[in-house]
Amino acid sequence: MEFSLHELIWAIINFLVFLGLMSFLFYKPVLKMLDDRKNAIEGGLARAEAAQREADDLRRQYQAQIGQARTEAQDIVATANRAAQSAKEQITNEAREEAERLIQRAQESIRVEKEQAIAALRQEVASLAVMAAGKVLEKTLTMEEHGELARRFVQEAGEVQ
Amino acid sequence: MNPLLWAMAEEGAKEATHGPGPLAVIPIHIPGLLPEGLEITSRVTTMWGVMAVLLILGWLAGRNVKRLPSGVQNVMEMLIEAVQGIIGQVMDQERTRQFTPLLTSIFVFILASNYSGLLPGFGHLPGLAAPTSGWGVTAGLAIIIFFSVQIYGLKKNGIKVYKHMVEPWFLSPLMLPLGLLEEFTRPFTLSIRLYANIFGGEMVVVAMLSAIPYFLPVLPLALEVIFGAIQAFIFTLLSAVYIAAATEDHGLHAEHHAEGPHGLGTTEADALSH
Numbered sequence: 001m002e003f004s005l006h007e008l009i010w011a012i013i014n015f016l017v018f019l020g021l022m023s024f025l026f027y028k029p030v031l032k033m034l035d036d037r038k039n040a041i042e043g044g045l046a047r048a049e050a051a052q053r054e055a056d057d058l059r060r061q062y063q064a065q066i067g068q069a070r071t072e073a074q075d076i077v078a079t080a081n082r083a084a085q086s087a088k089e090q091i092t093n094e095a096r097e098e099a100e101r102l103i104q105r106a107q108e109s110i111r112v113e114k115e116q117a118i119a120a121l122r123q124e125v126a127s128l129a130v131m132a133a134g135k136v137l138e139k140t141l142t143m144e145e146h147g148e149l150a151r152r153f154v155q156e157a158g159e160v161q
Numbered sequence: 162m163n164p165l166l167w168a169m170a171e172e173g174a175k176e177a178t179h180g181p182g183p184l185a186v187i188p189i190h191i192p193g194l195l196p197e198g199l200e201i202t203s204r205v206t207t208m209w210g211v212m213a214v215l216l217i218l219g220w221l222a223g224r225n226v227k228r229l230p231s232g233v234q235n236v237m238e239m240l241i242e243a244v245q246g247i248i249g250q251v252m253d254q255e256r257t258r259q260f261t262p263l264l265t266s267i268f269v270f271i272l273a274s275n276y277s278g279l280l281p282g283f284g285h286l287p288g289l290a291a292p293t294s295g296w297g298v299t300a301g302l303a304i305i306i307f308f309s310v311q312i313y314g315l316k317k318n319g320i321k322v323y324k325h326m327v328e329p330w331f332l333s334p335l336m337l338p339l340g341l342l343e344e345f346t347r348p349f350t351l352s353i354r355l356y357a358n359i360f361g362g363e364m365v366v367v368a369m370l371s372a373i374p375y376f377l378p379v380l381p382l383a384l385e386v387i388f389g390a391i392q393a394f395i396f397t398l399l400s401a402v403y404i405a406a407a408t409e410d411h412g413l414h415a416e417h418h419a420e421g422p423h424g425l426g427t428t429e430a431d432a433l434s435h
Binding site for chain 1 (some may be wrong): 183194195199200201202204205208209211215216219220222223224226227228234237238240241258261262263265266267268292294295296297298300301302304305356360
């Protein structure tokens with residue numbers, strides 16, 4: 001059995017010296033730094049989490065606002081559409097009425113002119129007929145008889161019509 | 162068989178059984194204990210060498226401590242964290258921090274000492290011998306742990322730390338001697354476990370050398386790497402367990418007999434529940 005009291009004593013001395021020196025050179029600074037680092041990391045993590053939560057809240061807020069704005073915009077557009085629609089209808093209706101009125105007036109004047117034309121034509125035809133008849137009868141009529149025959153002719157022609 | 166290697170092996174065996182002569186002697190004469198003064202043996206000088214290397218590494222890591230570690234500081238930090246992982250299993254956070262320096266020093270000292278025996282030249286060259294390959298050195302370390310346990314235990318819990326020896330009062334005559342025996346058995350087993358493992362490893366390599374010199378010794382050498390680390394780990398862990406048991410808060414002080422990995426019973430259960 002390899003037992004040496006000398007080595008035992010030296011081992012104790014050496015180890016205690018070793019422990020002391022290591023504490024001074026290494027443990028004190030490194031363990032302190034590990035603690036600092038742990039605290040810094042925890043602090044950093046806590047701050048990051050808080051910032052994250054804040055960011056989420058803000059994002060929700062903004063999205064709500066955007067949603068609201070969008071709804072309002074849609075409402076405005078819808079209202080504008082409706083207004084435009086009704087304006088369009090109104091204008092088309094007025095235009096249609098105007099057009100109808102014009103058409104009617106035109107038709108009216110056409111009718112009047114047509115009647116006038118027919119009346120004039122009738123006169124002409126009557127005159128011609130009487131002249132022709134005079135020629136046939138070899139008789140000349142006086143102006144009055146001429147006129148009387150023409151009037152009678154027109155009347156009968158009008159009744160037939 | 163190569164006569165040179167045979168001679169070396171024989172010399173190694175002789176040294177192992179009779180001990181090498183001292184390299185130097187410090188003339189401190191204590192009659193009875195140190196009749197011829199305090200010797201400085203190969204193991205002592207190797208111990209100094211190991212200490213020097215470790216202290217240099219520690220110093221390099223400790224100056225300009227940075228938040229973001231690199232190089233030596235990083236490696237040493239990993240070391241501390243490894244040890245804290247080991248002892249954190251039996252102690253709560255506060256005590257882990259308190260005992261980290263002591264237990265890390267024990268771990269790294271034993272680890273480096275064990276590995277020093279694997280370097281070429283160690284064991285048969287004068288001045289080079291693995292410290293932990295002698296019972297004296299391991300006993301010295303075990304004594305340090307023993308006194309640490311007693312001192313910290315008394316500091317924390319006072320005399321109550323020995324309560325378990327007189328717990329069932331009517332069994333005291335039986336429990337007290339057993340308790341005392343246990344208390345003193347611990348440093349003994351601690352020291353002899355480490356010594357036997359490291360010394361035995363060395364002897365196996367020597368035996369291999371004397372049998373088939375060229376490649377066979379590589380096998381036990383490789384195994385010694387693993388065993389060296391295991392022994393350092395076990396020594397540290399058990400030291401942590403003993404210290405934890407002694408510094409336990411009094412109400413949970415229910416540490417019991419066996420020290421093997423299975424019989425930790427209540428202590429370990431208490432410690433793990435933290």
